[in-house]
Amino acid sequence: MIPEFAIMGHPNEGKSSVLSTLAEDDSVRISDTPGETRECRTFPVVIDGREVLRFTDTPGFQNPARVLVELRRMVETESDPLAAFRTFAQEIPELHDDRELLTPVSAGAGIIYVVDGSRPVRRVDRTEMEILRLTGKPRMAIINCKDGITEYLEAWKLEFRKNFNSSRIFNAHRASWAERISLLEALKSIDQDWQPVLGEVVKAFRRDWAERNEQSATIIVELLSTCLRLEVRGELQKESRLDAIRETLLEKYGEKLTAEEHLAQSRLRALYKHNIFNYQLPPHSLLHSDILDERNWALLGLSKSQLLITGALGGAAAGLGLDVMTLGSSFGLFATVGGVLGGIGAIWGGESLAGQKKILGIPLPSLGGEQLQIGPAKEINMLFILLNRALLYYRHIINWAHGRRDYEKVQKDNTDENFTREWGKERMIVCRDYFAASGRSEQELKNAEEKLRKLLVKVLTEIGDQ
Ligand SMILES: Nc1nc2c(ncn2[C@@H]2O[C@H](COP(=O)(O)OP(=O)(O)OP(=O)(O)O)[C@@H](O)[C@H]2O)c(=O)[nH]1
Ligand SMILES: [Mg+2]
Incomplete structure (x- = not known):
């Protein structure tokens, strides 16, 4: 029945x-x-x-x-x-x-x-x-x-x-x-007569939700893996204007990241059965900003102690200095790329740039021959920006009631949140190992991806239960 x-x-x-x-x-x-x-x-x-x-x-x-x-x-x-x-x-x-x-x-x-x-x-x-x-x-x-x-x-x-x-x-x-x-x-x-069959229905709902969380975690890990490995290159000519190339490359890189993010978002929407869904995110949401927007890095990035746990300060501290970070500087890819290329620009008056592969321990953009390259990301904060944005989107989606159609009236009912800022050592290590595995063997990467996926299933369940 x-x-x-x-x-x-x-x-x-x-x-x-x-x-x-x-x-x-x-x-x-x-x-x-x-x-x-x-x-x-x-x-x-x-x-x-x-x-x-x-x-x-x-x-x-x-x-x-x-x-x-x-x-x-x-x-x-x-x-x-x-x-x-x-x-x-x-x-x-x-x-x-x-x-x-x-x-x-x-x-x-x-x-x-x-x-x-x-x-x-x-x-x-x-x-x-x-x-x-x-x-x-x-x-x-x-x-x-x-x-x-x-x-x-x-x-x-x-x-x-x-x-x-x-x-x-x-x-x-x-x-x-x-x-x-x-x-x-x-x-x-x-009604007592309905209890057994409705009990089964509730169980089916719970199983279905758990299954969707498994799939969501897979979608998010796939997004992260693709984005972190993403590369864009540009030709560097003698007469090139470096700042112009920098802009173009960054723009391209940002566009590709955005395209991947949109793809993951549409997969999540389908999973949660939002078909005619065209709701706008709350106007103030960080999800409106570009992934490479500095605001993201300040609000969605790691805390200082987490950066220490993940070892992300290794190269960076030398160049940027901890004091800059404590001032709340939006340390991260965008700032670094800007800074690095600004630096290169300053010496681009005839001096060879060969050998400038790493600055602040971050080989982006690196200079290989006549090419300028951004990516793959070597800054673990990138992982957390992408992850926090994905979690924000997930929370919007699962809490957007299907009966709600007043898209235009969406107010500040969803605050942006840094989901990972309170994560302790254990979770940070899973993330760090995953991040480090991208340069290793296929098998190591797979294992690390699976560990991260399992962690995300837990995180998604927590968000759903809130
Ligand atoms: N703000 C707010 N509006 C609601 C809520 N629930 C329904 N509405 C609005 O109330 C109006 C009527 O909603 P419906 O779900 O069509 O109501 P109904 O009882 O099916 O109406 P009929 O089919 O005409 O009998 C719509 O404009 C809805 O968007 C709610 O929880 N909050
Ligand atoms: Mg009706």
Whole structure:
């Protein structure tokens, strides 16, 4: 048996939004015009190619007062009052829509009743709740506080206690993965007969999520490996203007990094079923900035002690000096490349540049013959910039509810965070070994990649549970 729940309620309360978020389906039609949903439509939840659960979207009640009168009458006289009501309503045009919306329940679906809890309880709500109680089906009420106003919550809860087996607060726009799972867990309790099968559904959801985290970790490691090995070269002519070449090369390098990042982001989006997804990241997000933007390096890079753990200060300290770093200088690839090439530029008046392969222990850009090269990255901070950006994106994606469509209104609800800054020695060593392995044998690299991947699965799980 595949459990089915009909999402019911008054028009425009957020029924379709709740469904979209619960089923992770962004094809559900949502709009601020009451009456957007005109017919019942079922959305299956498919895991591993198998349908495990169904949600049915329904139109809002049109004529609840009349429905209640008729249904009460039928409860007195009929063994299957819902079926009797449907037969009766067939001949009455004004009950047509209400007849429609009761179809799934009449066929055995459980009820999820959605109200916008940011407004007071009205008489019509009591009428609707009474109708649902009379159906005798397992039912749960969901308070979807559209405007975040909570002063009416207690009054709603009081009503719900009378009419429902269980009630929950669930916001269609902000519900995270953890809240979705917790809602499904709660559904188990509304009917004993459903417990075993819903228990299996919850297990399937958890397995599926764990599997997606495995795949996300793979996507991120692939992104890192590609980006860290990335190289761009430019010809250096005697008459070349070094600063111009520097700019061009950096630009190319930055573009390639961005292209790889976008590719990984679109793979992550697909994995979390964001198909029509074109949401903009919060306007202030660092993800809008270029990977080589100095802000990134300051905010998403390593702390000083972490740099020490990873040995990244080895060459750099000599050149830049610790004091520069403690001043908060955005030490990293961009600054170094700028600095190094600035330095070369200064002596580019006829002097040979051959032999200037390493400056500050960082062979980028190195000068091989007539070529200038950026990459592969030799600065471990690069790994952390890319990683933190990937984790930021991951967090945006998993917490972006499918029912949320107000892309343009995205405010500061996601703060940028340096996920790795608090990482201790053990995790830093995994990263350092991975970074160092890129110059070693294929096998060593594979092993190090796998260790990092395993670490990332843990990290992603932590982010999801927050
Ligand atoms: N701010 C905010 N708006 C919400 C939330 N849930 C729904 N809305 C908005 O409320 C409006 C109605 O949402 P729908 O999900 O279409 O409501 P419905 O109950 O399915 O409406 P009908 O199909 O017309 O009965 C849309 O503009 C939604 O974006 C929420 O949690 N927060
Ligand atoms: Mg709707």
